[in-house]
Every structure is written in structure tokens, then in C-alpha cells.
Amino acid sequence: MLTLEAVEFETGRFRLAADFAVAAGRRVAVVGPSGAGKSTLLDLVAGFRMPASGRVLWQGRDITHDPPNRRPIAMLFQENNMFPHLDLVRNLGLALRPDGGALRRKELGAVETALTRVGLAGMEDRRPGALSGGQQSRAALARVLLQARPVIALDEPFAALGPALKREMLTLVRDVAQDLGALVLLVSHDPGDARGFAQDTVLVADGTAQPPVETEALFSDPPDALRAYLGT
Numbered sequence: 001m002l003t004l005e006a007v008e009f010e011t012g013r014f015r016l017a018a019d020f021a022v023a024a025g026r027r028v029a030v031v032g033p034s035g036a037g038k039s040t041l042l043d044l045v046a047g048f049r050m051p052a053s054g055r056v057l058w059q060g061r062d063i064t065h066d067p068p069n070r071r072p073i074a075m076l077f078q079e080n081n082m083f084p085h086l087d088l089v090r091n092l093g094l095a096l097r098p099d100g101g102a103l104r105r106k107e108l109g110a111v112e113t114a115l116t117r118v119g120l121a122g123m124e125d126r127r128p129g130a131l132s133g134g135q136q137s138r139a140a141l142a143r144v145l146l147q148a149r150p151v152i153a154l155d156e157p158f159a160a161l162g163p164a165l166k167r168e169m170l171t172l173v174r175d176v177a178q179d180l181g182a183l184v185l186l187v188s189h190d191p192g193d194a195r196g197f198a199q200d201t202v203l204v205a206d207g208t209a210q211p212p213v214e215t216e217a218l219f220s221d222p223p224d225a226l227r228a229y230l231g232t
């Protein structure tokens with residue numbers, strides 16, 4: 001269970017409140033208007049931002065003051081955050097050895113297995129610049145797989161891909177998350193993503209990240225804030 005307990009965040013004039021829990025293993029979309037605080041919510045969970053008050057807990061353990069690398073969360077950004085001068089094996093190896101040390105045979109095997117799992121077998125020695133956008137997304141997902149954390153947070157990860165490829169990647173995320181038994185938080189501007197991917201949806205609007213609601217129920221009878229955002 002991921003719990004945001006009476007979390008209050010503020011920076012400048014922006015405020016965000018969150019007070020809800022999500023069960024382990026769920027797929028959750030995070031939707032809402034631009035600037036509402038979707039990325040901020042993920043940052044609070046991942047530890048890149050600190051709440052002014054309240055607590056963040058994973059399986060009942062208070063992680064509010066843990067640094068990002070000590071949290072149970074793997075984050076996948078739109079930019080994918082690969083080092084351009086390192087090939088895929090070395091980029092992904094950093095998930096297992098953040099100090100950049102040489103990989104042992106077993107670790108190398110794990111990297112190769114992860115690359116195969118996301119459809120990149122045989123591309124071990126490519127650098128990120130020699131990959132298409134879709135392949136870069138796959139590589140980023142392979143890293144998430146290697147990190148093997150119980151929560152995966154994705155912030156608009158596939159916005160630059162075409163619709164068919166995006167759907168394919170979301171299916172792969174779902175499969176990878178299932179392999180890991182991971183909870184997924186997916187920020188997206190596309191209601192189709194939420195409906196196709198997520199069992200539950202968190203609506204972020206008017207200074208609040210609202211408790212998750214079953215996705216189909218939310219979209220079939222949207223509250224005013226969601227209706228305004230959807231333009232319906």
C-alpha cells in the first residue's frame with residue numbers, strides 16, 4: 001500500500017494536497033489540467049520534492065524523509081535519462097551498479113534478459129543516440145525492470161511516440177509491471193491512456209490530488225473538474 005497521509009505541498013503560490021492510499025500492484029493513471037500538480041505528485045512520492053506536512057508511507061513504513069534512491073520507486077521520464085556516451089549494457093548496468101563498476105557475469109545476464117524482455121536483444125552495444133524513440137523507451141523500461149522496485153512512476157513517458165507505438169509501449173509497461181507485481185503511477189494527458197491502461201485514476205485539480213476512483217466510473221460520469229479538462 002502506498003499512502004499519502006495528509007500530505008500538503010507548497011512552492012510559491014502553488015499548493016497541492018493529497019490524502020489517500022493505493023494498493024500494491026494497481027495500475028493508476030494521474031490526470032488533470034496542465035499545471036495542476038501531476039508531476040509534483042509523482043515527485044512527492046519519488047522523493048524529489050518534500051511535503052510541508054504529512055507523510056508518505058510504503059507498506060506502512062514512513063519514507064517521507066528517505067532520499068529518492070532509498071525509496072521503493074523506479075521513475076521513467078519522457079527524456080529517458082540515458083547517458084549518451086555509454087552503450088546500452090553500461091547504461092542499464094548502472095541500475096545494478098550505480099557506481100559504474102564492472103558488471104559480474106550474472107549481472108550481465110540480467111541486463112541481457114531485460115533487453116530481450118523489451119524487444120532489444122542484440123542491441124547491447126548501441127548507444128542511445130543510435131536508437132529510435134521507441135527503442136529508447138524500451139531501453140528505459142528495461143532499466144525499470146532491472147531496478148525491480150515495487151512502484152513504477154511514469155511521467156508522460158511516451159508522449160513523443162505515435163499512437164500505435166504508445167499503445168504498444170503501455171502494454172509492455174503493463175506486462176513488465178505484472179512481472180514485478182509493481183504498482184504503476186502513470187501521468188498522462190490522454191484520457192485514452194487512462195482508460196486503456198489504468199484500473200484506477202487520480203484526478204489532480206484545484207489544488208488537490210483526489211483519491212483514486214475506478215477509471216471507467218470516473219470517465220463515464222466525470223466530475224466538473226474533469227469535464228472542464230476534457231472539454232466535454
Ligand SMILES: Nc1ncnc2c1ncn2[C@@H]1O[C@H](COP(=O)(O)OP(=O)(O)OP(=O)(O)O)[C@@H](O)[C@H]1O
Nearest residue numbers: 011012013014032033034035036037038039040041
Ligand atoms: N520551483 C517552482 N516554483 C514555483 N512554482 C512552481 C515550481 N515548480 C513548479 N511550479 C508550479 O507548480 C505547479 C504544478 O506543476 P506540475 O509540473 O506538477 O504540473 P503538471 O500537472 O504536471 O503540469 P503539466 O501537465 O503541464 O506537466 C505549476 O503551476 C507550476 O507552475
